[in-house]
Amino acid sequence: xxxxxxxxxxxxxxxxxxxxxxxxxxxxxxxxxxxxxxxxxxxxxxxxxxxxxxxxxxxxxxxxxxxxxxxxxxxxxxxxxxxxxxxxxxxxxxxxxxxxxxxxxxxxxxxxxxxxxxxxxxxxxxxxxxxxxxxxxxxxxxxxxxxxxxxxxxxxxxxxxxxxxxxxxxxxxxxxxxxxxxxxxxxxxxxxxxxxx
Amino acid sequence: xxxxxxxxxxxxxxxxxxxxxxxxxxxxxxxxxxxxxxxxxxxxxxxxxxxxxxxxxxxxxxxxxxxxxxxxxxxxxxxxxxxxxxxxxxxxxxxxxxxxxxxxxxxxxxxxxxxxxxxxxxxxxxxxxxxxxxxxxxxxxxxxxxxxxxxxxxxxxxxxxxxxxxxxxxxxxxxxxxxxxxxxxxxxxxxxxxxxx
DNA sequence: ACCTGAACACCGTTCAAGT
DNA sequence: ACCTGAACACCGTTCAAGT
Numbered sequence: 001x002x003x004x005x006x007x008x009x010x011x012x013x014x015x016x017x018x019x020x021x022x023x024x025x026x027x028x029x030x031x032x033x034x035x036x037x038x039x040x041x042x043x044x045x046x047x048x049x050x051x052x053x054x055x056x057x058x059x060x061x062x063x064x065x066x067x068x069x070x071x072x073x074x075x076x077x078x079x080x081x082x083x084x085x086x087x088x089x090x091x092x093x094x095x096x097x098x099x100x101x102x103x104x105x106x107x108x109x110x111x112x113x114x115x116x117x118x119x120x121x122x123x124x125x126x127x128x129x130x131x132x133x134x135x136x137x138x139x140x141x142x143x144x145x146x147x148x149x150x151x152x153x154x155x156x157x158x159x160x161x162x163x164x165x166x167x168x169x170x171x172x173x174x175x176x177x178x179x180x181x182x183x184x185x186x187x188x189x190x191x192x193x194x195x196x197x
Numbered sequence: 198x199x200x201x202x203x204x205x206x207x208x209x210x211x212x213x214x215x216x217x218x219x220x221x222x223x224x225x226x227x228x229x230x231x232x233x234x235x236x237x238x239x240x241x242x243x244x245x246x247x248x249x250x251x252x253x254x255x256x257x258x259x260x261x262x263x264x265x266x267x268x269x270x271x272x273x274x275x276x277x278x279x280x281x282x283x284x285x286x287x288x289x290x291x292x293x294x295x296x297x298x299x300x301x302x303x304x305x306x307x308x309x310x311x312x313x314x315x316x317x318x319x320x321x322x323x324x325x326x327x328x329x330x331x332x333x334x335x336x337x338x339x340x341x342x343x344x345x346x347x348x349x350x351x352x353x354x355x356x357x358x359x360x361x362x363x364x365x366x367x368x369x370x371x372x373x374x375x376x377x378x379x380x381x382x383x384x385x386x387x388x389x390x391x392x393x394x
Numbered sequence: 395a396c397c398t399g400a401a402c403a404c405c406g407t408t409c410a411a412g413t
Numbered sequence: 414a415c416c417t418g419a420a421c422a423c424c425g426t427t428c429a430a431g432t
Contacts, residue, residue, distance in 0.1 A: 002396080026425060038427075039397050047425065126376065133334055133377035136341075140333025179323065180330035186391075187384030194383075199415080223406060235408075236416050244406065398431070405424060412417070 003035060005043050009053045013089065016054065020150075021091040021098075026050075051099045058092050059085050062109035071120040072185050078113055079138050079181050086142045090150075093143040104135055121192045134184050141180060145173050200232060202240050206250045210286065213251065217347075218288040218295075223247075245296070252296045255289050256282050259306035268317040269382050275310055276335050276378050283339045287347075290340040301332055318389045331381050338377060342370050 011033050015024050026047055030037040044050045062081060068074045086093035096103070104110050110131055117127035208230050212221050223244055227234040241247040259278060265271045283290035293300070301307050307328055314324035 025423090027423085036398050036400095037425080038399085041426070042396060129373055129376045130380060132338070132341075132373075133380055136337025136377075137330055137333050140337050141329070144329075144333075176326055179326045180333075183327060183330055183384035183388065184380065185384075186387035187380035187382075190383035190387035190390075191380065193387075222404090224404085233417050233419095234406080235418085238407070239415060396432085399429095400427105401429105402427080403425095406422095408419105408421080410418095410420105413415085 003033060003039065003043070005053075007033065008040060008043050008050065009057055012050060012054045013057060016091060016095065017089045019090075021095055024051075048099070051095065052103060055096045055099045055103055058089055058096060059104075059107065059109070061085055062107060066112070071116045072188075074116040075113060075134070075185060076181060078109055078116070079134060080177075082109060082135075082138050083142050083177060086139075087146060091146070093139065093146045097139050097143050100139075104139075110135065117188065120188055122188070126191075130184075130188060134181075137180055137184060141177055145177070200230060200236065200240070202250075204230065205237060205240050205247065206254055209247060209251050210254060213288060213292065214286045216287075218292055221248075248292065248296045249300060252293045252300055255286055255293060256301075256304060256306070258282055259304060263309070268313045269385075271313040272310060272331070272382060273378060275306055275313070276331060277374075279306060279332075279335050280339050280374060283336075284343060288343070290336065290343045294336050294340050297336075301336075307332065314385065317385055319385070323388075327381075327385060331378075334377055334381060338374055342374070 008029070012024060012029055015029055015032060019028075026040055027037045029050075030040055033039075040050070044053070059082075062078075062085060066074055066077050066081075068077050086096055089095075113131040113134060114124070114127045117130045118124055120127075122130060205226070209221060209226055212226055212229060223237055224234045227237055230236075237247070241250070256279075259275075259282060261278075263271055263274050263278075265274050283293055286292075310328040310331060311321070311324045314327045315321060317324075319327060
């Protein structure tokens with residue numbers, strides 16, 4: 001059976017989700033694909049490129065259409081969708097954060113954020129900066145959230161008296177996320193508002 | 198001559214600044230200190246702990262007093278100082294970003310941000326979240342800025358027609374940073390403003 | 395075109411043993 | 414208390430050679 005680029009990426013995603021980013025090595029991936037490590041280098045020039053393809057894979061739902069037509073609703077929806085993508089796989093946020101030196105820069109999601117900010121009334125130059133500001137927040141917040149989730153899930157076994165075992169963190173994590181998001185949207189409104197006067 | 202904890206950290210900072218994070222390995226550090234790799238493990242339990250100490254070192258100027266007494270001025274000043282700390286060493290932003298699973302959480306700088314937000318009129322719970330929001334922005338933005346600086350400095354040699362060699366990026370990088378900062382402060386004002394009514 | 399075999403030049407970490 | 418010597422169990426990457 002021939003090994004295709006997509007098989008390599010799928011195998012990588014599977015290892016990432018089951019064992020985490022630290023265990024996603026070229027040798028381990030090769031082993032799971034029943035192939036020699038060197039074989040991977042026919043499909044990808046190096047590990048960095050492979051991780052980039054994995055990141056694109058994780059972020060692919062970002063291209064699907066959005067419901068809201070109002071700028072603030074669109075921004076909120078895009079931010080939540082990005083967070084959902086990052087949380088969908090173990091260490092997803094860390095992987096994307098580590099690999100996206102200009103990966104989100106070229107993404108469709110970023111462009112949609114920019115156009116929403118323009119529709120809000122910002123000049124393109126500022127809309128660009130605002131989009132980056134929001135992306136930094138979403139990435140940072142979600143990396144933190146996900147790493148805490150993992151610390152909790154291992155600590156829960158060691159920890160004495162885990163109270164009622166009712167999946168903590170997740171309920172108010174979204175509320176925490178929304179607060180920062182609201183701060184951002186409020187910042188945009190404030191900037192436009194003080195100018196209108 | 199005895200090797201002290203501080204010598205190890207200083208040696209690590211020196212390698213970081215001269216050769217970058219990728220070259221900051223335990224073996225290389227041991228070599229520069231004229232010591233066997235295993236010797237480092239008497240002073241630090243593992244590499245992670247060493248990097249943590251390096252991060253604390255880099256962030257130590259955060260504890261110095263602030264000029265401004267107004268909340269928005271204090272926040273602006275703290276954000277700028279954090280950025281300055283991160284930019285002071287090669288790969289400083291990446292190192293701190295990678296190492297601070299709850300490193301900034303316990304920092305004095307974060308507490309000062311929280312107290313400034315409280316002084317602005319926020320309840321402590323929200324002030325906490327707002328501080329995190331700002332920290333995520335500063336870290337993300339500065340990591341990006343610094344990685345671009347490095348890409349430029351190696352690309353400048355390869356690149357044809359480097360125009361006049363006048364250190365580009367740096368002038369408006371601060372302006373870009375200030376835009377996001379202003380967006381944050383505006384967000385705080387907006388949130389407090391809409392409540393006052 | 396696609397992969398194997400085998401090597402190169404590294405890693406972080408451990409630990410008996412030395413002083 | 415502090416460090417050496419030497420090993421263990423890994424890495425990413427390259428590349429002649431095979432099919």
